Amino acid sequence: MYQTIVMTCGVSLLSLSEKNVFAKKTSELLQLLCIGKREFSELLSKRQIDDETREVISKWIDQTKMYVAEAEREPNSVSAEYSMMYELRKRGKLGKFPRVELVLTNTVGGNIVEQLLQRLFEEHFSASVGSSYVDIDVSEPKQMNRILGEYMQKVSEKLSQGEPSSTCFAPLGGYKIMTALGYIVGSFLGYPTAYLYENSQIIHEIPPIPIHLDDRFVQQHIDLLRRCRVDAIHMDELSYREHQVISTYSSIFQQEEGYVYLTPFGEFLLEHERYKHLFETKYFATKQVIKMIEKDKQFSIDQIKELVKKLKYAERIIPDLQHEKEFEKIDQRKVKFHLYKSITGKVFRLAYQYDEAEDQLYANYLWFDHKQYEREAEKGVGLYEAYDEFQDVTHLILGNTIK
Known part of the structure; x- marks a missing residue:
């Protein structure tokens, strides 16, 4: 009996095939957007869209509520993801209140599919639904390898929420390489993989192959x-x-x-x-930074992690990593700490050092107030010297508490 189902998702739910019960509604979306099939396919692959298109799609998704019952009448004509859930229940292998974790590509199509599947799974299978997104960029091999590594880690995290004996991993959609790498993750962790052959609606359950590294x-x-x-x-x-x-x-x-x-x-x-x-990166911070982090912990931690990610993987120089150079009054000869200007709706400015060889970040001074930041930064506060002694805050940044 499967209590947890982890599945990678494609966009078969939005197919324009006559066999798909949502095809008629999807065709209506094309009419609302005034685009053809080819343009629609390109739209589903995009990562960003304009506000007008987003509003049309949002209204269309709301309208699909009244058509959800059709999916239940023709369960094998909806999508691979829906068919998997239906066949598991039909065979008595689906828990009464399962948890479903969706892994989707960070695209317009992925966002639409997430919303529709969540509604279908909650109403038809009494499931609780979670989701996460992956950015797949096939244009640059090195970058793609890192992103696929992150994808594998996300699958690992999702699978680890359940026990191997009661967890079904179903790599159904997305890029084909996601299916192959997903199976490797499942095998490495000892989880079986389930595959649905849609033409016959037969589920193949593949046991994990032992993968071990000394x-x-x-x-x-x-x-x-x-x-x-x-x-x-x-x-x-x-x-x-x-x-x-x-x-x-x-x-x-x-x-x-x-x-x-x-x-x-x-x-x-x-x-x-x-x-x-x-x-993992080691994080060190002054008392001032620690005190500021406690005021808005999750936001601060997310921004600090984002900073390290940019420092490690940015393929070009990002001005926001050295924002002190934008200040005319700062004596650049005295600068020992760079200024990070986070691009968010909230102010986050951090004076920091990063030791690339040791993979260690030193957070020296943190601002949440823009006026205070500009007033103090131009005087070199947090930039010329260490504010006070640094403490190891790795546990705080990675999810535990400061000792």
């Missing part, structure tokens, strides 16, 4: 793994021993045009809880 490997080669995680490394910069390691562990290291970097599985591996303590 913990000593990670500990022995932590420096090489860290370097390949930060950037692509030219093979000429590596020792003979490192060349041997890379050749032996092709599932972790990817070679291309004389460079080596981590595969999606390698990226996932470094994020996995088993090894996370070896690779």
